[in-house]
Amino acid sequence: MATTDESTGAWFGADGQVSQLRGQLFKASCLGATLLALFLVFVFLVYVAVDAIEPASADPSWWATVVATVAVPGIVLSVYYYRFDPRAGEVAYTAVGLPVAATLLAGGVGIVFRHIVSPHEWFALTVAALVAYGVLELHDRVRAAGAFERAAISAFVIVFTIVGLPGLVPSVRSLLLSLPVLPAAPLSLLGTFVVPVALVTGWYVRHARESERAGLIAGGSTVAAAALGVVSGPLVVVSWTTWLLLTTVVGVPVGLYVEGVFRRGEGVSGLALPVVLAAGAVICAGVVDMAGFAGPDIWLNWEFLTTAHNRTPREAGIYPALVGSVMMIIVVAIAAFPVGIGAAIYLEEYAPNEGMFGSFVELIEINIANLAGVPSVVYGLLGLTLFVKSGGLRPGIVIVGGLTVALLILPIVIVSSQEAIRSVPDSQRQAAYGMGATKWQTTRSVVLPRAMPGILTGTILALGRAIGETAPLLMVGVAAVVRISPDSFYGLFSAMPRQLYSWAGLAQPDFYHGVLAAGVLVLLIVLLMMNGTAILLRNKYQRND
Structure with a gap:
């Protein structure tokens, strides 16, 4: 029996059933708007990428090699993860994106050490911060001060250890920089940048695995790997700064993530995707080099990222x-x-x-x-x-x-x-x-x-x-x-x-x-x-x- 209530009659049919037409139309409209937005963004990205890469300038054989060695294996693995192991898919995409994000972060840190803070300035700043922290800890142990006194003492200590009073009282940082002999630049970063990262790494692994030995191994391995680059950097044609950053900013996060995946035992097969992509890229480079296939004449290359503006x-x-x-x-x-x-x-x-x-x-x-x-x-x-x-x-x-x-x-x-x-x-x-x-x-x-x-x-x-x-x-x-x-x-x-x-x-x-x-x-x-x-x-x- 159909309802005659004016407020609800539009929602019920003659048989008394709730009409789902409006809900389906609303759902379809929302889906269409989402797809349209994604399509427009995708078109914009493709347009920009085509201009930056110029794919038409490459030999068809070059593209065929890239597709066969990199794209096809990656797509096959992605489809497998989507259909049969979604958790491994999450691990795979994170394992691919994490090194890229860490590399970008390493580039930013490298810019900081090259243009903002030199290794010696970083060394002096870190030592001054440690001195300030030690003085504040000593004050807390000697005297139980109130919140206002503690804040005033903290401000006073920080000013005189890091900033100082220009023209009157030099800071600890400036006194360290004025010393006639300072540790070499690699040793400065090794002691004040790599060692803190190694301590944090060891602490994280120790708590994650509940093992003091595992934490010591993780922290020691970080310092050893970074120190190895300082010594053998000239042999592998990599600057010591680049090696330190790759070890700490890229290697540590990636290593901790891989360790966590193995420790949890979930989605371990997802780690195969970055390995397959890397192996495919190496094979592709070898085939292209031997066959002499010409790649695209791309604008976004290493020279573009490392040079200044030019009229050409x-x-x-x-x-x-x-x-x-x-x-x-x-x-x-x-x-x-x-x-x-x-x-x-x-x-x-x-x-x-x-x-x-x-x-x-x-x-x-x-x-x-x-x-x-x-x-x-x-x-x-x-x-x-x-x-x-x-x-x-x-x-x-x-x-x-x-x-x-x-x-x-x-x-x-x-x-x-x-x-x-x-x-x-x-x-x-x-x-x-x-x-x-x-x-x-x-x-x-x-x-x-x-x-x-x-x-x-x-x-x-x-x-x-x-x-x-x-x-x-x-x-x-x-x-x-x-x-x-x-x-x-x-x-x-x-x-x-x-x-x-x-x-x-x-x-x-x-x-x-x-x-x-x-x-x-x-x-x-x-x-x-x-x-x-x-x-x-x-x-x-x-x-x-």
Whole structure:
């Protein structure tokens, strides 16, 4: 018997059954929108990749060799994982992506040691930090100070060990740098960079395997492998800096991941995919070399990544802009994240919710949310006013560009951190209070560990936006082309999006097709790796919860 209720009659048919037509149409519309978005992104990526790689310039035999030795085995294994062993598929894709992401990170660390902090400066900074930590630990053991006194002593010790008083009292760091004899550069990095990484590695393996011996072996192997590169680097035509970074930044994460897969015993067969791809690449290179097949005339090559801009398209590179982007992101991270996360913690955990102050806090939160949607060019004008006009800083330097972009992403960091903190169940806070914990202890030990996955995800995505912004850089006078990489945060620089904007305006077709496409591909790879890292962190912590 059909219903006659006007409010529900549209959902029921004559036989009294619920109609599923609207639900199916809604589902199909959502699926179509998703597929359309993915298709448009895919078309854009293919368009850029074709211009950057120029696949038509390669011999058909070269492509046939690549497909037969690399593509076909990889596709066959991927289909097998998808159909029969999804867990191995997750391991396989992580094992392929992790070395790539670690290599990109190693390149960023290499830029830091080459242009920002020398090995001796890193050595002095690390020793000064250790001295500061030792003094603070000694103070805590000798005197039970209150929170205010502890904060004042910490600030005093950090200033006099790392910064000092210019012209009056030298810091421990500057005293170390003034010594007539310092450890050689390889030994400086080996002791102050490799050894801390080895200690963390040993600690992780010790707790994962619950074995002191396993931790000692892991840490000792890390130091031994890095030291071997320092000694035998000239024999294998690899610089000692590159060897140290490959050992610590690439080898350690990959080794720990492989060790974890074998230890858990889940998806071990997924480790075959990177081995098969690497073996196929070696075989492909050998066959192509022996047969003399010509590969594509690609624009995105090693020379493009390591050279500066040139008026000749084939000799143009993106290296100074890449260095500038890395240095700018360091400034953005230092300036925006502590302030943004601290503001989010205060607004969610400490700010009053009632009365006049509660209304004022609500007004602040509304304005922060609105600031997250302000056009980026407005932040460029704000940075120009604050740091150049009022602050007296030179336009176009790294510190100005970084602080301006930090203002841009600060509301995003605050809002995303607030959402992550707000997602922590209030029952956990009440349980901590019931056990006698203070507000600070509850925030530090209960709220922040639970909210950290969301905070990390939001901040990494904010960094992804920061590295791709162009309008604020234009407003603060960032140069279109810089042929020499900046060697300090007060040097003139260019960033990747600013360099791409400059190439797009050149009249030569090779620039706005080949060179521009190669630069866009580099920027897209960096953005995709950052966004992928955020997704992996979120998924990992969600599984742990």
